[in-house]
Amino acid sequence: MRMGGAKVESVTNREDAIEALPRVRPTALVSDIRRGDDPQAGFTDLRYLRERGLYDGPVLFYTGQVTPSRLAQAEELGADGVTTDPGDVLEWLAGVAKRE
Known part of the structure; x- marks a missing residue:
């Protein structure tokens, strides 16, 4: 999926992330901390x-x-x-993109 000029790849678990990393070669990762029953998964x-x-x-x-x-x-x-602020996420991503 493309959003604001960026390609966004969504994965929901470690196994999918491991598979996606070499294929996508992401510039940055945004992750939640809790996933399912694991409060420390991220x-x-x-x-x-x-x-x-x-x-x-x-x-x-x-x-x-x-x-x-x-x-x-x-x-x-x-x-x-x-962060809990979606605006912070967008600002951070814009900063990461400028460093590239």
Whole structure:
């Protein structure tokens, strides 16, 4: 799907992300933190991708709640942040695009 000049690929689990990464070669990832019954899935999956060298680019977590713990975990994983604001996501993506 194309949105605002960007190609958007949506995946809902780690396995699909692993399959999509080499095919899509994303400029950036936007992820939720909670998926299904796992309140840490986004962090767990990013750690997995980083540790295996599958993705080392920019990441922003777009989620329902920003907490100090979530901010600290995102920073530890080298993510650019955590937000609840869709405007922040668009601004961040525009900034990433300018760096390319």
